[in-house]
Amino acid sequence: xxxxxxxxxxxxxxxxxxxxxxxxxxxxxxxxxxxxxxxxxxxxxxxxxxxxxxxxxxxxxxxxxxxxxxxxxxxxxxxxxxxxxxxxxxxxxxxxxxxxxxxxxxxxxxxxxxxxxxxxxxxxxxxxxxxxxxxxxxxxxxxxxxxxxxxxxxxxxxxxxxxxxxxxxxxxxxxxxxxxxxxxxxxxxxxxxxxxxxxxxxxxxxxxxxxxxxxxxxxxxxxxxxxxxxxxxxxxxxxxxxxxxxxxxxxxxxxxxxxxxxxxxxxxxxxxxxxxxxxxxxxxxxxxxxxxxxxxxxxxxxxxxxxxxxxxxxxxxxxxxxxx
Amino acid sequence: xxxxxxxxxxxxxxxxxxxxxxxxxxxxxxxxxxxxxxxxxxxxxxxxxxxxxxxxxxxxxxxxxxxxxxxxxxxxxxxxxxxxxxxxxxxxxxxxxxxxxxxxxxxxxxxxxxxxxxxxxxxxxxxxxxxxxxxxxxxxxxxxxxxxxxxxxxxxxxxxxxxxxxxxxxxxxxxxxxxxxxxxxxxxxxxxxxxxxxxxxxxxxxxxxxxxxxxxxxxxxxxxxxxxxxxxxxxxxxxxxxxxxxxxxxxxxxxxxxxxxxxxxxxxxxxxxxxxxxxxxxxxxxxxxxxxxxxxxxxxxxxxxxxxxxxxxxxxxxxxxxxxxxxxxxxx
Amino acid sequence: xxxxxxxxxxxxxxxxxxxxxxxxxxxxxxxxxxxxxxxxxxxxxxxxxxxxxxxxxxxxxxxxxxxxxxxxxxxxxxxxxxxxxxxxxxxxxxxxxxxxxxxxxxxxxxxxxxxxxxxxxxxxxxxxxxxxxxxxxxxxxxxxxxxxxxxxxxxxxxxxxxxxxxxxxxxxxxxxxxxxxxxxxxxxxxxxxxxxxxxxxxxxxxxxxxxxxxxxxxxxxxxxxxxxxxxxxxxxxxxxxxxxxxxxxxxxxx
Numbered sequence: 001x002x003x004x005x006x007x008x009x010x011x012x013x014x015x016x017x018x019x020x021x022x023x024x025x026x027x028x029x030x031x032x033x034x035x036x037x038x039x040x041x042x043x044x045x046x047x048x049x050x051x052x053x054x055x056x057x058x059x060x061x062x063x064x065x066x067x068x069x070x071x072x073x074x075x076x077x078x079x080x081x082x083x084x085x086x087x088x089x090x091x092x093x094x095x096x097x098x099x100x101x102x103x104x105x106x107x108x109x110x111x112x113x114x115x116x117x118x119x120x121x122x123x124x125x126x127x128x129x130x131x132x133x134x135x136x137x138x139x140x141x142x143x144x145x146x147x148x149x150x151x152x153x154x155x156x157x158x159x160x161x162x163x164x165x166x167x168x169x170x171x172x173x174x175x176x177x178x179x180x181x182x183x184x185x186x187x188x189x190x191x192x193x194x195x196x197x198x199x200x201x202x203x204x205x206x207x208x209x210x211x212x213x214x215x216x217x218x219x220x221x222x223x224x225x226x227x228x229x230x231x232x233x234x235x236x237x238x239x240x241x242x243x244x245x246x247x248x249x250x251x252x253x254x255x256x257x258x259x260x261x262x263x264x265x266x267x268x269x270x271x272x273x274x275x276x277x278x279x280x281x282x283x284x285x286x287x288x289x290x291x292x293x294x295x296x297x298x299x300x301x302x303x304x305x306x307x308x309x310x311x312x313x314x315x316x317x318x319x320x321x322x323x324x
Numbered sequence: 325x326x327x328x329x330x331x332x333x334x335x336x337x338x339x340x341x342x343x344x345x346x347x348x349x350x351x352x353x354x355x356x357x358x359x360x361x362x363x364x365x366x367x368x369x370x371x372x373x374x375x376x377x378x379x380x381x382x383x384x385x386x387x388x389x390x391x392x393x394x395x396x397x398x399x400x401x402x403x404x405x406x407x408x409x410x411x412x413x414x415x416x417x418x419x420x421x422x423x424x425x426x427x428x429x430x431x432x433x434x435x436x437x438x439x440x441x442x443x444x445x446x447x448x449x450x451x452x453x454x455x456x457x458x459x460x461x462x463x464x465x466x467x468x469x470x471x472x473x474x475x476x477x478x479x480x481x482x483x484x485x486x487x488x489x490x491x492x493x494x495x496x497x498x499x500x501x502x503x504x505x506x507x508x509x510x511x512x513x514x515x516x517x518x519x520x521x522x523x524x525x526x527x528x529x530x531x532x533x534x535x536x537x538x539x540x541x542x543x544x545x546x547x548x549x550x551x552x553x554x555x556x557x558x559x560x561x562x563x564x565x566x567x568x569x570x571x572x573x574x575x576x577x578x579x580x581x582x583x584x585x586x587x588x589x590x591x592x593x594x595x596x597x598x599x600x601x602x603x604x605x606x607x608x609x610x611x612x613x614x615x616x617x618x619x620x621x622x623x624x625x626x627x628x629x630x631x632x633x634x635x636x637x638x639x640x641x642x643x644x645x646x647x648x649x650x651x652x653x654x655x656x
Numbered sequence: 657x658x659x660x661x662x663x664x665x666x667x668x669x670x671x672x673x674x675x676x677x678x679x680x681x682x683x684x685x686x687x688x689x690x691x692x693x694x695x696x697x698x699x700x701x702x703x704x705x706x707x708x709x710x711x712x713x714x715x716x717x718x719x720x721x722x723x724x725x726x727x728x729x730x731x732x733x734x735x736x737x738x739x740x741x742x743x744x745x746x747x748x749x750x751x752x753x754x755x756x757x758x759x760x761x762x763x764x765x766x767x768x769x770x771x772x773x774x775x776x777x778x779x780x781x782x783x784x785x786x787x788x789x790x791x792x793x794x795x796x797x798x799x800x801x802x803x804x805x806x807x808x809x810x811x812x813x814x815x816x817x818x819x820x821x822x823x824x825x826x827x828x829x830x831x832x833x834x835x836x837x838x839x840x841x842x843x844x845x846x847x848x849x850x851x852x853x854x855x856x857x858x859x860x861x862x863x864x865x866x867x868x869x870x871x872x873x874x875x876x877x878x879x880x881x882x883x884x885x886x887x888x889x890x891x892x893x894x895x896x897x898x899x900x901x902x903x904x905x906x907x908x909x910x
Contacts, residue, residue, distance in 0.1 A: 068494065096495055192500040195510060195628065225627040226503065228346050228510060230380050247437050258513055261379035411744050536764050540755045542745055546707050546738055551809055552731025552759030596789075597745035600764070 058154035178212030187237035400610025403584030421478035425452025449571035506630030530565025664713030691865035731759035795822035
């Protein structure tokens with residue numbers, strides 16, 4: 001009798017599918033989401049998270065994206081990776097700021113990705129029983145956390161680990177060559193204006209630190225601020241790095257009479273990130289931004305480094321993209 | 325006596341402002357040595373950082389000081405002129421939609437990145453005023469009440485258009501637009517000063533020449549006509565330079581509030597309503613006022629705070645203090 | 657003939673105010689316009705002053721068609737004292753009166769204009785108020801300031817709309833004496849007065865308006881005849897002889 005019970009239990013347990021292990025993730029608000037199996041219809045309204053999903057190879061689950069994916073600046077990169085995007089077939093029920101709740105619901109998603117501060121939209125969707133994962137990236141740890149969470153959500157845990165390992169390895173490879181003393185002073189310029197920069201507690205600050213530089217605004221606690229030009233002149237940065245800027249180029253700064261006394265301008269060490277997609281600080285691609293800054297900051301140490309090759313290698317590893 | 329002080333006020337304010345800046349930049353001693361070196365060739369061998377001081381004093385501070393002064397003076401004088409024209413001391417230069425039009429023009433330029441921002445703001449500011457004025461015209465006369473009403477309507481329309489632009493643009497551009505509107509003297513340089521000083525000075529000259537006629541006009545349309553001036557023509561003649569100067573100011577420095585409303589009152593309280601004196605003194609006092617406020621905003625924090633905040637926080641209580649101390653002296 | 661009015665008509669929208677007015681005003685005399693409230697007196701005065709435009713009709717001033725005069729030219733010929741002035745800004749009396757010189761000033765007043773201003777203030781007897789704020793004065797003093805403003809304008813014809821309405825007896829008699837002085841010096845003065853007695857005591861010629869039309873006198877009638885006044889004012893009076901005129905006193909129940 002005992003044997004029959006044990007054999008029956010054993011058979012029952014064998015029949016129950018093995019992957020009934022639930023998925024549990026905590027989003028950046030601190031809310032816990034759980035799924036019995038990976039969601040299959042994902043609406044992702046954050047472009048940087050979207051690129052992470054492509055890196056994981058899980059793009060087939062995407063049924064809705066944010067409208068800015070179709071913008072000039074990133075469109076061609078996504079179009080190369082996904083025919084649906086090239087034909088503009090994926091619906092865009094929202095953007096970085098505005099979410100059309102009805103359109104999201106019409107797509108029947110089982111997971112929606114939004115910025116964690118979009119409280120009203122999140123509440124509307126959760127009220128209707130749709131799980132929302134809120135995102136907020138402040139530094140590189142947050143980037144890793146996001147990729148791990150996305151990996152768990154899409155069942156691509158292994159790939160997520162692989163991506164993180166690769167990123168950390170690449171960063172180490174470069175940081176070995178940066179000097180410990182004599183770090184160059186760097187002023188970072190956002191595209192909104194010459195005097196818009198970031199202080200401590202920002203992705204930019206961390207970026208500069210990792211790359212072996214000193215943020216001239218590093219003593220100011222604000223994440224994003226407008227500084228007085230006199231201060232910039234007094235801080236006298238050795239390098240000026242511009243975020244990708246459609247309205248201004250380094251040569252505009254080099255010709256600006258107000259900046260002539262700055263070391264960076266005198267030595268013509270003003271650089272601009274060529275492309276927002278390639279160095280998106282909210283994704284693992286921030287490693288490329290780090291590499292670029294390191295090469296500009298330590299030209300001798302990185303003389304033989306070919307940034308173009310680094311870029312292509314990175315794109316191949318992250319997205320499986322073949323060079324054109 | 326009071327008048328002479330007010331006329332001469334700009335000189336010490338302008339000079340002292342050169343020495344004011346964010347702490348951590350150059351100090352006064354170094355500036356004095358640099359000035360002695362450059363102007364009088366004393367202390368040739370003094371060890372100071374010439375390039376840095378020159379960059380800060382000549383490239384940064386002086387244009388910003390001059391621009392703050394011009395803008396403050398222009399907005400105050402425009403306010404004075406329009407208050408006479410509208411026979412109403414509650415009027416400010418933005419009453420005919422100027423600020424909404426300029427803000428929309430700037431937003432459009434910033435969002436599309438195809439037209440120069442300052443020019444766009446200037447043109448749309450003037451356009452808004454022109455539309456308000458022509459909407460209010462009936463046959464031969466322009467009633468001031470109708471003008472105010474059409475100003476409100478035009479203002480509303482441009483604000484709605486501005487909202488549309490803000491709505492459709494990405495977060496970075498939106499931030500730039502909002503920052504522009506709040507007031508942006510911190511971008512002042514010789515280039516901006518050059519492009520804005522021409523319309524501002526032209527407007528000032530126009531208003532200056534017409535200042536006695538403002539006395540006549542402010543007595544009323546019938547009273548003006550009876551003594552031989554055409555009130556409709558006088559209104560246009562005053563509106564044009566006032567709008568030129570105010571629009572150029574907003575285009576250069578963003579929307580700075582309260583100055584155009586409060587300074588003319590303050591001057592009137594101090595020296596009476598005779599425009600032959602109050603108009604030029606509005607320029608000198610208003611210019612000095614904005615300059616002092618900007619000096620304050622430059623030094624108070626390590627990051628730039630839009631000047632519009634300070635004009636209200638400082639100007640407001642100052643005005644209330646004056647209201648209580650002096651006699652107000654008008655009947656409405 | 658100082659002023660000739662021909663076939664003047666004026667309406668506010670649908671309501672006719674003046675119906676086909678034709679009259680002549682003699683030069684060098686004090687002409688008074690009399691009538692009830694709403695008879696169109698002030699409107700007539702405003703039209704002659706050029707502050708409103710008639711619907712039809714022609715006004716000739718000192719031989720010149722009013723339509724063809726520029727504002728400045730007209731201001732040098734005709735001055736107008738409004739019934740009421742509502743001040744907004746506290747200008748000084750001197751600055752107020754100075755604005756009367758606008759037709760002589762291009763951009764800024766000169767010494768000559770300031771002198772004429774002082775003269776006008778002296779004439780009216782208020783030079784001691786020169787630096788006071790207009791808004792601080794009594795109604796009567798304000799009225800006198802506005803009179804000085806018209807004098808500073810130095811026109812040949814002066815139009816006054818109810819100039820005595822806010823004045824006490826002292827100011828009233830001072831103003832009316834001043835008007836007589838000016839008329840004796842050759843000015844033409846036309847006033848709307850509400851009190852027929854004052855009119856008869858000081859005026860030379862009289863115009864009666866009833867319901868927007870001129871009421872002509874028959875050959876034998878005098879302006880102060882009871883019949884005339886009863887018709888104009890729709891009320892009964894007692895009359896008191898005064899020299900060769902009559903003064904009228906309203907009937908009381910006593």
